[in-house]
Amino acid sequence: MERDLIYWIHDELQYRGADSSRHIIRFKSKREYLNCLNLISQLKPSLDALPFLQPLPSIQGFSCFLRSASELSSYSDTVSIEEDRKQAVIHAASSSSTRSRSQAKFRVDEQFIPWGVRQIKAPTAWARSTGHKIKIAVIDTGVDYMHPDLQRNVAGGVNVIYRHLLPRDDNGHGTHISGTIAASSQRKGIVGVAPNASLYAVKAFDHNGTAFISDIIFGIEWCIRNRIDIINMSFGMKNSSKALEDTIRKAYEAGVIIVASSGNDGRSGRIDYPAKFPYTIAVGATTKNRKVARFSNRGKTIDIYAPGDKIYSCWLNGKYHELSGTSMATSHVSGVIAMMMAVRGKMSTRTVKDLLKKSSSAIQSKRSTSLDTGEINALQAVRTVMS
Structure with missing residues (x-):
C-alpha cells in the first residue's frame, strides 16, 4: 500500500504544473509513516522527483504538490489530506x-x-x-x-x-x-x-x-x-x-x-x-x-x-x-x-x-x-x- 502511494505521489510531482497545488498528506499510523519514510529512502535513487516531497515528522506527514487530491480517497484508511494554502x-x-x-x-x-x-x-x-x-x-x-x-x-x-x-x-x-x-x-x-x-x-x-x-x-x-x-x-x-x-x-x-x-x-x-x-x-x-x-x-x-x-x-x-x-x-x-x-x-x-x-x-x-x-x-x- 505504501509503495503504491509513493509511486502515485512521484507521478504527481513529476508532472507538476499550473494545475497543481500544495497539500499536506498525513499518515494515521506512525508505523505506516515510518515504513513510508524507509521506502522513500530506498526509492530516491530511482525516482528523481521524491526529493521534492517534504517530510513533516511532527504530524507524521509530508507536504507536496498534487494535481488532484481526489485519487487519495482509495488510501483514506491510511492517510488524511489537507490543502496547504498560502493563508497566513x-x-x-x-x-x-x-x-x-x-x-x-x-x-x-x-x-x-x-x-x-x-x-x-x-x-x-x-x-x-x-x-x-x-x-x-x-x-x-x-x-x-x-x-x-x-x-x-x-x-x-x-x-x-x-x-x-x-x-x-x-x-x-x-x-x-x-x-x-x-x-x-x-x-x-x-x-x-x-x-x-x-x-x-x-x-x-x-x-x-x-x-x-x-x-x-x-x-x-x-x-x-x-x-x-x-x-x-x-x-x-x-x-x-x-x-x-x-x-x-x-x-x-x-x-x-x-x-x-x-x-x-x-x-x-x-x-x-x-x-x-x-x-x-x-x-x-x-x-x-x-x-x-x-x-x-x-x-x-x-x-x-x-x-x-x-x-x-x-x-x-x-x-x-x-x-x-x-x-x-x-x-x-x-x-x-x-x-x-x-x-x-x-x-x-x-x-x-x-x-x-x-x-x-x-x-x-x-x-x-x-x-x-x-x-x-x-x-x-x-x-x-x-x-
Missing part, C-alpha cells in the same frame, strides 16, 4: 506617520528606548533580568542580521522557503519584530525589551508577508529540534488548520512558549489563528494612553495586551521604521517572557499566562467589551517570578 499573513501595517530615522525626534548619535519598551517598564527591570541567553525564534519574514542593533543577538536561524540561503529579511516585518524583542544598541540606536536574549530567524514568510502552512510547520519543527524557549508568531489567518494546530501542540508539549498576535480587525470576542489555539498566548494591542488600540481584536480570548500602536523599531539595511499592529504587541510580550525565564527557568504556558495576567497593569476599554486581563508589565512580571 503578518499582522502589521505602516503607520500614517511612518518616519525614517533621519526624521525622528532624536539624534542619530544617541541611544533611544521606544515608548512601548518604556511603558511596560522594561528598563526598570533590567537590573534584575535582560533575558540573558533565552532562545527566541521569530517565525516571520527573516531578519536583517547585519543591522547594528541586532547583530550581537542574532544567534542562528533557517530559511524555510529557500533552504540553501540564509534567513535574510526581504520584507522588513521580521526585522521590526526582532528589534522590539531584543535590539541591543551600544551608544546609538534602539534598545528592545530583552536586550540580552538570543534571536533565531525562521524565515517562513515571503517578501509579501504570506506563508504556506507547511512552511510554518517546518519552522516550528526546526524550533523544537533546536530547543528554542519562545516562538514569536506575529501573524494570523482566519481559518483553522488541523496540521498546524497539531504541530503547535507538539511544541507546547515540548515546553516551548508560543506567543501569537490576535489580529487587526478590531473585533470583540473573535481572534485569528494560531492565537485562537489553546496552546498559545494570545496578544492584543494597546496605545500610549493604555487603551485597547482601535484596530486590535479584543475580549476574553486575549491573554495579555501590550503596546502595538506606532511602534518604532529596526528596519532593513540598518534603518528604522514605525509600524502598528498586534504583531508589534506580540514582540513586547515575547521579550518580557524571556526576562521572566532568565530568572526562573522553564515554565509551562499555563504558568506564564497566569503570571502575566497577575502582574499586568490596568487598561481602559469600551464598556461593551469585557477584559479579563491588562497590559503587560515587565517589572511586575519579573518581580512576581522572583518571589
Whole structure:
C-alpha cells in the first residue's frame, strides 16, 4: 500500500504544473509513516522527483504538490489530506506617520528606548533580568542580521522557503519584530525589551508577508529540534488548520512558549489563528494612553495586551521604521517572557499566562467589551517570578 502511494505521489510531482497545488498528506499510523519514510529512502535513487516531497515528522506527514487530491480517497484508511494554502499573513501595517530615522525626534548619535519598551517598564527591570541567553525564534519574514542593533543577538536561524540561503529579511516585518524583542544598541540606536536574549530567524514568510502552512510547520519543527524557549508568531489567518494546530501542540508539549498576535480587525470576542489555539498566548494591542488600540481584536480570548500602536523599531539595511499592529504587541510580550525565564527557568504556558495576567497593569476599554486581563508589565512580571 505504501509503495503504491509513493509511486502515485512521484507521478504527481513529476508532472507538476499550473494545475497543481500544495497539500499536506498525513499518515494515521506512525508505523505506516515510518515504513513510508524507509521506502522513500530506498526509492530516491530511482525516482528523481521524491526529493521534492517534504517530510513533516511532527504530524507524521509530508507536504507536496498534487494535481488532484481526489485519487487519495482509495488510501483514506491510511492517510488524511489537507490543502496547504498560502493563508497566513503578518499582522502589521505602516503607520500614517511612518518616519525614517533621519526624521525622528532624536539624534542619530544617541541611544533611544521606544515608548512601548518604556511603558511596560522594561528598563526598570533590567537590573534584575535582560533575558540573558533565552532562545527566541521569530517565525516571520527573516531578519536583517547585519543591522547594528541586532547583530550581537542574532544567534542562528533557517530559511524555510529557500533552504540553501540564509534567513535574510526581504520584507522588513521580521526585522521590526526582532528589534522590539531584543535590539541591543551600544551608544546609538534602539534598545528592545530583552536586550540580552538570543534571536533565531525562521524565515517562513515571503517578501509579501504570506506563508504556506507547511512552511510554518517546518519552522516550528526546526524550533523544537533546536530547543528554542519562545516562538514569536506575529501573524494570523482566519481559518483553522488541523496540521498546524497539531504541530503547535507538539511544541507546547515540548515546553516551548508560543506567543501569537490576535489580529487587526478590531473585533470583540473573535481572534485569528494560531492565537485562537489553546496552546498559545494570545496578544492584543494597546496605545500610549493604555487603551485597547482601535484596530486590535479584543475580549476574553486575549491573554495579555501590550503596546502595538506606532511602534518604532529596526528596519532593513540598518534603518528604522514605525509600524502598528498586534504583531508589534506580540514582540513586547515575547521579550518580557524571556526576562521572566532568565530568572526562573522553564515554565509551562499555563504558568506564564497566569503570571502575566497577575502582574499586568490596568487598561481602559469600551464598556461593551469585557477584559479579563491588562497590559503587560515587565517589572511586575519579573518581580512576581522572583518571589
